[in-house]
Amino acid sequence: MLNREIKSILEKSRKWGWVLEPDAQRILSLYGFKTPKFDVAATGSEAVAMARKIGYPVVAKIVSPDVVHKSDVKGVVVGIKDDETLIRTLARLSKIDGFAGMLIAEMVRGVELIIGAKNDFQFGPMVLLGMGGVGVEIYKDVSLRMAPLNTKDADHMIHGLGARKLLTGYRGSEPIHLNALKKTIVIFSRFMMDMQDVVESVDLNPVMCNAKSCIVADARIMLKK
Amino acid sequence: MSRQNVRELGRFFNPRSIAVIGVSRESMNFGGSSFLHHWLKAGYSGRLYPINPKATEVLGLKAYPSLRALPEAPDLVMVAVRADLVPAALTECADVGARFIHVLTAGFSEISTPEGRELEAKLAAIAKERNLRIIGPNCMGPYSPSSHLTAWGANPGQDGRLGIISQSGGVTQRFTEYICSLGVGVSKAASIGNAAVLDSPDFLEFMSGDSEIDLIAAYLESIRDGRRFFDLARRVTPRKPIILLKGGQSRRGAATVSSHTGRMAGDPVIWKSVFEQTGIVPVTSLQEWVDACLAFSLLPKTRGKGVFIVGGGGGNSVLFSDACIRVGLDVPTLSGRSMDRIRSIVPVAGSIAGNPLDFWGTYLVNDFLFEALNAAYEDANIHMVVVDRLIPRIAFHSPDLTADSLTEIVDFIRSRRQAKPTVFTIDYDGGDPDLIRQGSDLRARFCKAGIPAYPSFERAIGALARFYRYCRRFGYAAGR
Helix, strand or coil: CCCHHHHHHHHHHCCCCEECHHHHHHHHHHHCCCCCCEEEECCHHHHHHHHHHHCCCEEEEECCCCCCCHHHHCCEEEEECCHHHHHHHHHHHCCCCCCCCEEEEECCCCEEEEEEEEEECCCEEEEEEEECCCHHHHHCCEEEEECCCCHHHHHHHHHCCCCCHHHHCCCCCCCCCHHHHHHHHHHHHHHHHHHCCCEEEEEEEEEEECCCCEEECCEEEEECC | CCHHHHHHHHHHHCCCEEEEECCCCCCCCCCHHHHHHHHHHHCCCCEEEEECCCCCEECCEECECCHHHCCCCCCEEEECCCHHHHHHHHHHHHHHCCCEEEECCCCCHHHCCHHHHHHHHHHHHHHHHHCCEEECCCCCEEEEHHHCECCCCCCCCCEEEEEEEECCHHHHHHHHHHHHHCCCCEEEEEECCCCCCCCHHHHHHHHHCCCCCCEEEEEECCCCCHHHHHHHHHHHCCCCCEEEEECCCCHHHHHHHHHHHCCCCCCHHHHHHHHHHHCCEEECCHHHHHHHHHHHHHCCCCCCCEEEEECCCHHHHHHHHHHHHHCCCECCCCCHHHHHHHHCCCCCCCCECCCCEECCHHHHCHHHHHHHHHHHHCCCCCCEEEEEECCCCHHHCCCCCCCCCHHHHHHHHHHCCCCCCEEEEECCCCCCHHHHHHHHHHHHHHHHCCCCEECCHHHHHHHHHHHHHHHHHCCCCCCC
């Protein structure tokens, strides 16, 4: 169910056609997804205080209604370890068009996955699971299912990936928490069903999965025109 | 459409009377008159009403100037007038209380002009406003051999337990001809064209509740309400398999879809996931479609993927084994007991006792074949059997090959009630007319006796692989 706060964030975002990342993270966490600790800073002193509270290393990202694709404008910096780098990053990001603040989030580690969905013209919300990073574009290693999904569907999707061995432990790497991933997929499919009249597409990218949990590290919610 | 309303679609396939708007007095060209002609020839026993204001008689039938002049509201009206005259014809149908209409006419959204799209929207609006059930436009409409409603499709066709939903009359024509010639009959087929009013989900829901239909074969290019189709298919496939030939899975094919039925084909990746999620059985050609329908219609459920291969000779046995593995089936080792039985009939030299079983004797002496089959039927490693049956050829150096051994084979397999799915392959698709005829005669005799027979090993196991995956998915067969 979409509660009042989610609805009001969506309403506010209509003027941009998409949901700014801090708002998207807020929506996801209200809906029951695991999201990283984060905050948004406008000044250097705010940034430093927030980063210390979250704990270094942190990720810094541009918040701007003009920037849908943050990495295209070099608007994402990972692995920031100290105040000095953080302040320098803020200085650079604040020159980007439409700068409305800098999002500071905890660094999460794990296997990068993509969970996405779009409204198909014939079938409605379709959920996609794929390996993240560069791999998704080269190998097109994805599985697709129509929402809503149950745990069994989510299991089939995971087994439909060519790279599933990377998730279940390969050459000594630690297996990810598969139940957490399945749960994330199931919640996401329900989210898409609830949002189908409002959104065009949603991409959780990356979702960081490790032995303990699956955390949505970034999200793009595109609204219907 | 509500459940009860869907049930009334049965009227299309069993009408007591049919009026045809758009018949010519002279021309027998494709259209209203040619449909009338075929219905008469097929022995349609209901009342036929040609509508033509200028004629008193068409094909020996009394003609009427309009629907209003008819003594009754016809169960079915076929509209075959020019596209721009269709809306007026539909209004007339509604006025006299004729609600079931097949619009043969083309020239709607598929011609991709604003006028075409507008006419189709008008057709749909009239249907909605006047509560009409319309098949079409731009299609061949209903087909049912048991009602002698066979103006298109295999004629006379054969009554059976197959339901067909199709966005192509041409594809369905070939399909029904092919499958009926092998003895697998059709209960009902609907060629739905642009599907402006009644779409594939409506007929899927209707056929899923039709006790005369066990298996649904569909040729689709597009669906307006994919979600409804998906939900229905998910409910239907465990009880009634759906074999779906999806058109427009390539860029060129998809472009052709829009000029064929005026619709969008959709993303093949999405369709693939629809197949996976619903358990619909996808096929990619007319041959695969027929092959799968033979297997699904005639075979008992398989409990696994282990294939026993009989006959073929040495090299063929090797190739057949490769082919089985390629499609995801297995060629397991026989049990010790089966091997003992088979060794007792197979000579040491010139044959291979095992799986595949390469033993000329199974071809010459039916009792050898039956012993091999019995061994396989009782062997827990084996779930399905493919027998490569050769056409008698002069080259075989055996004098006794002209004797008819087929009747005995059929009787044997029938007496075992297809203990495990058993199919035959009988080759020949080269250019020698005599071998072609022998091959197709033998295949037809097997199929008509309820035993699938395929023109190649690859086609046989293609069908068996689909059949196995279906059985596994719905819990009949083991394996992942």
